[in-house]
Amino acid sequence: MRGSMAVHELPGSRRRGRSPRRMAPEERRRQLLDAAIGLYGKHTYDEVSVDDITVAADVSRALFYRYFSSPADIYQAxxxxxxxxxxxxxxxxxxxxxxxxxxxxxxxxxxxxxxxxxxxxxxxxxxxxxxxxxxxxxxxxxxxxxxxxxxxxxxxxxxxxxxxxxxxxxxxxxxxxxxxxxxxxxxxxxxxxxxxxxxxxxxxxxxxxxxxxxxxxxxxxxxxxxxx
CATH class of the missing domain: 1.10.357.10 (Tetracycline Repressor, domain 2)
Incomplete structure (x- = not known):
């Protein structure tokens, strides 16, 4: 289920301490995509929320929306x-x-x-x-x-x-x-x-x-x- 709040936590998606390291925009975008591909490889599209992706990528929701407009947008990418x-x-x-x-x-x-x-x-x-x-x-x-x-x-x-x-x-x-x-x-x-x-x-x-x-x-x- 997707929405403004994640109501589940996918296995392996527990948040780590967020890294303060700055990345180039393309590098950060690829980090998000790699996290999404990893999740979509083991779960269906409907099972993966924005929160799951941000946890796996170790970034904030605000940063996610800087690069992708919606779950459908990152899924297509x-x-x-x-x-x-x-x-x-x-x-x-x-x-x-x-x-x-x-x-x-x-x-x-x-x-x-x-x-x-x-x-x-x-x-x-x-x-x-x-x-x-x-x-x-x-x-x-x-x-x-x-x-x-x-x-x-x-x-x-x-x-x-x-x-x-x-x-x-x-x-x-x-x-x-x-x-x-x-x-x-x-x-x-x-x-x-x-x-x-x-x-x-x-x-x-x-x-x-x-x-x-x-x-x-x-x-x-x-x-x-x-x-x-």
């Missing part, structure tokens, strides 16, 4: 920061093949999901269902950057609509599967990661059946995915 953080990890180029890059991308998403179970569900569901709000558009932009990055990483210069559709659909499969796994973890993380990797292979192979360009790309990359 926190979602944007979370999207950007995961995106930067997914698109961090690694040594090795495209297969290595795909596995690294999956690990980055799963690392975030495990560290922020509730927030991961909210973030991924938001990306799947909302394409109209500012946050939904931010998520769509991030998804497009992932698509572009994977094609660039695979050195794919000639693309077809079916190839684009395949990669976008695979990203959605990843999101849906991780949400299901977070809510009901019936398989191990390792099994989920391997299944998602194999889904990329299977979907790409299926596209190649009716798309000669895609088939040629997969033939070229087959040595990376199936090394001797």
């Amino acid at each position: 926190a979602m944007h920061q979370a999207i950007d953080s995961v995106l930067s990890q997914i698109t961090a180029r690694v040594e090795g093949s495209l297969a290595d890059q795909l596995r690294q991308s999956l690990r980055a998403i799963l690392d975030y999901a495990e560290a922020h179970p509730n927030g991961g569900v909210v973030l991924l569901k938001h990306g799947l269902s909302d394409s109209t709000s500012e946050t939904g558009q931010h998520f769509d932009d991030a998804r497009l950057k992932i698509v572009e990055f994977l094609f660039e990483r695979g050195d794919v210069s000639e693309r077809t609509p079916l190839m684009d559709m395949t990669v976008r659909a695979w990203i959605n499969v990843v999101m849906v599967a991780i949400v299901d796994w977070l809510q009901e973890p019936k398989i191990t993380r390792a099994d989920l990661e391997e299944w998602l990797f194999n889904q990329f292979m299977a979907m790409s192979a299926a596209t190649g059946i009716q798309d000669p360009v895609s088939a040629a790309v997969m033939e070229r990359l087959s040595g990376e995915f199936f090394p001797d």
